Amino acid sequence: MAEKGNTPTPTSTATRTLKTTSFGRQECSVSLEKILYNNKEWAAQMRQRDPDFFSRLANIQTPEWLWIGCADSRVPANELLGLGPGTVFVQRNVGNLCTHKDMNCMACVEYAVAVLKVKHIIVTGHYGCGAVQAALTLPCKTPGLVNLWINDIRDTRNHHQELLKKLKDEPSKQWDMLVELNVIRQVFNVCTCPIVQAAWDAGQPLSVHGLVYDVKDGVLKEITEPITSMDDLQHYLEAPQEHEAVAQLSRSLSVHLSFENSN
Numbered sequence: 001m002a003e004k005g006n007t008p009t010p011t012s013t014a015t016r017t018l019k020t021t022s023f024g025r026q027e028c029s030v031s032l033e034k035i036l037y038n039n040k041e042w043a044a045q046m047r048q049r050d051p052d053f054f055s056r057l058a059n060i061q062t063p064e065w066l067w068i069g070c071a072d073s074r075v076p077a078n079e080l081l082g083l084g085p086g087t088v089f090v091q092r093n094v095g096n097l098c099t100h101k102d103m104n105c106m107a108c109v110e111y112a113v114a115v116l117k118v119k120h121i122i123v124t125g126h127y128g129c130g131a132v133q134a135a136l137t138l139p140c141k142t143p144g145l146v147n148l149w150i151n152d153i154r155d156t157r158n159h160h161q162e163l164l165k166k167l168k169d170e171p172s173k174q175w176d177m178l179v180e181l182n183v184i185r186q187v188f189n190v191c192t193c194p195i196v197q198a199a200w201d202a203g204q205p206l207s208v209h210g211l212v213y214d215v216k217d218g219v220l221k222e223i224t225e226p227i228t229s230m231d232d233l234q235h236y237l238e239a240p241q242e243h244e245a246v247a248q249l250s251r252s253l254s255v256h257l258s259f260e261n262s263n
């Protein structure tokens, strides 16, 4: 907490707006004035803890982590990792996707790996993900653009339908399983994207991780082992896997890689 006297006080406008809790025409639990006030208070606290904090960050950012996560408001990268500003480069989208055709995500990965030289890329899915749930239903039940966006998850669903059908009487387990399968698929997408491949070829230290966050208890779970090279990926895919979903994906990706290697 900032010392008394250093903490900015809300303006009279902010106080008035807090009472009405309205934002535009929409009722809102937090007003913009309150958010701006919170921001000033946070900045004052940061300066008090570390007077050079902002001047240091203003000149350079040296994050070691790239976070690829869902846009879901319950899964904020820095907070749940316990890391402050300047430490995590963040890419978030609906369903934590990292497809090679997504220019936004690929540009972000390129900048993070080639310029910032991050050491780790973490793909984080989360249980209770609405995008994954939508991918379990027929396309006509999802709004148009979202429906297009989650096609990669639906492909994963179709690819692993035998595994998912075993859980048809346990919808929440089926949902959880597709969340994990989607993370594994996106980890593979990251590992096989040209930017990461080039970095590994150049000997740049770079690990790729797959995690799932549980919104019910706030805990992150490791789904895939750290992958640090193409050899690592192949060894990982060839090794016996405890996780049935990983084992199944491993088998299919091994076929993919063996085709590439023999071609």
Ligand SMILES: [Zn+2]
Binding pocket: 070, 071, 072, 094, 095, 096, 126, 128, 129, 130, 131, 132
């Ligand atoms: Zn989500």
